Amino acid sequence: MARRNDHSRDEIREMALAAAEKLVSAQGAKGLSARKVAAAIGYTVGTLYLVFDNLDDLILQINARTLDRLHDRMLEELARHKDPMERLLQLGHTYISFADEETHHWELVFEHRLPEGQQPPEWFREKVARMFSLVETSLEPLATTRSPDEIKQAAAALWSGVHGICILAISKQLDVAGVDSVQDLTHSLMSNYLRGFVGSNR
């Protein structure tokens, strides 16, 4: 069978991504394979390679969509609060909740490694940077005396910290039980850090 013309390239692409996301969501990165995705959308492996460069490319596309969802959630959260401190804390909680609800997708974003020496494409790194920006702009009103560079660094430190809690929680290496404890940890990290950062000039 060939030249069925059942679907356009873009349709196949979309179907493949949806099927792949279903696999990842259910079984994590290890549950994903080219043949499984192909079978799930009623095509063969070869077809997948007409639409994606390779599996890494496919995964990158999935991750892009995940980062977009996360970004949306964070934007919504920012819209809900006016107080700067409240905003930051809620941002952290949103991050944790997202990782908890979409664990496998979140893991795929941050644990998938490209072949040695290869860097993620610029558009991808941009999506990560965008997240840090959200933190930066939320941080600004809290530290009006600080230079832009200091704020940038503080945002990076703070968000890396939240990220680290997330990672260790997911890999069960923090012996805390349940999401709530993780939220507490996050709160501790953020509020103490912010008190230190805001409260003093050095």
Place this chain on the structure above:
Amino acid sequence: MARRNDHSRDEIREMALAAAEKLVSAQGAKGLSARKVAAAIGYTVGTLYLVFDNLDDLILQINARTLDRLHDRMLEELARHKDPMERLLQLGHTYISFADEETHHWELVFEHRLPEGQQPPEWFREKVARMFSLVETSLEPLATTRSPDEIKQAAAALWSGVHGICILAISKQLDVAGVDSVQDLTHSLMSNYLRGFVGSNR
């Protein structure tokens, strides 16, 4: 060829681990395979499975050794400093340096995932917990008014934070250049957090 009796089980085990570590060190997790390890020590795949349950087991053993090296480095660092604050900051720097010097090994410890549902064995989780304990005991003298639980939580938050910086730095998702900038970030995170944690009662 069979029954060579060239080496004892333990010798083969040691040889295999050494060879595997060489592979990981040079090419990361993706460079590791049962056949490659076997070839490197002059045995066949089958033999490897007489000594290890499976590849996950082998990797767990490598990771145990890595965690031991890291723990040693941290102990040394603690012995070098008396001032509590100095101790904590140096501990953070040691962690970053280790990850920078043994990147592939460090990655293998924290990014290797066991099959769905399977937890790391207790002895492994103990090695991770041991690291957190080091932070806890260093933190105690700085926060004499705090309860053990609060200190435990603070140590977890602090160390997760350092860990997060490490992760993002290694995956090149922090747009900072060089190890020194990462050290600066770590310093920022730790010193601000500690000022917040120590300086106030709530």
Place this chain on the structure above:
DNA sequence: ATGGTAATATGAACGATGTTCATTTAGTTT
């Protein structure tokens, strides 16, 4: 209608992976 062209999809093939286990081999014991 018919033939030709080009787009579309296939699936066999390749080299790699983890894992198993019947079989072979070489020490050890009787």
Place this chain on the structure above:
DNA sequence: AAACTAAATGAACATCGTTCATATTACCAT
């Protein structure tokens, strides 16, 4: 020397990512 047993093998199986010569069919010009 024969029997026994521990040690090591390597072929076999199912899976993986990736490629590409081939087959099929839609479309278009005649």
